[in-house]
Amino acid sequence: MPTDIFVLSNYHSYKGGQNPNFDKSSSMLLDFKQGKYLAIEFWKALVVDKIRAITGEPFYIATVPSSTAGKSHPGFQALIPKLAQRLPIINKDYNLIKRKSTIDKLATGGNRSLSTHMxxxxxxxxxxxxxxxxxxxxxxxxxxxxxxxxxxxxxxxxNVIAAVILGKTVD
Structure with missing residues (x-):
């Protein structure tokens, strides 16, 4: 396990617009998943601040990939180059982790087991x-x-020195 896991916000699922707890950061997470500009900018500042608090040394960046094999995550694809302008990222042009086989989307009931991901x-x-x-x-x-x-x-x-999660599902 990494030295530290940092969660930047709580994520309240949309639930078809019926969740009264659905808030700005939850909305920004959904927009981030689609690679929308304002969401990328919103998360960029928070991620840069958190990583600067973790390390000032050069590091590799890895992202948990999309559920579809070979598909890039639109949000991270847009965010990483912006982070690389402000942080000493060694591998700004590629992700260390790949999805070698497609799994069912987790948001729609896909298998969340550790063995599925492994x-x-x-x-x-x-x-x-x-x-x-x-x-x-x-x-x-x-x-x-x-x-x-x-x-x-x-x-x-x-050496995974830290994990930074944009949102943790709380409901």
Missing amino acids: SSLKVPHISVEKAPVILLDDVTTSGNSLKAAITLLSHARY
């Missing part, structure tokens, strides 16, 4: 120097995709 994710490149990594995830519910990502990065000899 068998569908891969880290294609092994680190030779125990390189430091900051792991990013948009929303965590069970935490199993995060655990799988951390485990796989560790097995590939990366």
Whole structure:
């Protein structure tokens, strides 16, 4: 497990517009998933501040990938280059973690088990120097995709120094 896991906000699901707890950060998370500009800007400031508080040293960045094999996450695809303008990210042009097989979307009832994530994710490149990594995830519910990502990065000899999650599902 990483040294620290930081959750930047609570996520209240939309529930077809029927959730009275659905708030601005929850809305910004949904917009982030679609790669919308205002949401990218909203999360950029929060993520930069958190990572600067964690480390000032160069680091690799990894994101928990989309449920679809080979698909890039629109929000992270737009956010990472913006973070790289302000932070010493070593691998600003690629993600350390890949989805090797598609899984059912978690938001619509897909299997959230640790074994599902362990068998569908891969880290294609092994680190030779125990390189430091900051792991990013948009929303965590069970935490199993995060655990799988951390485990796989560790097995590939990366040192996950922290995980930063934009939102944790609370209802």
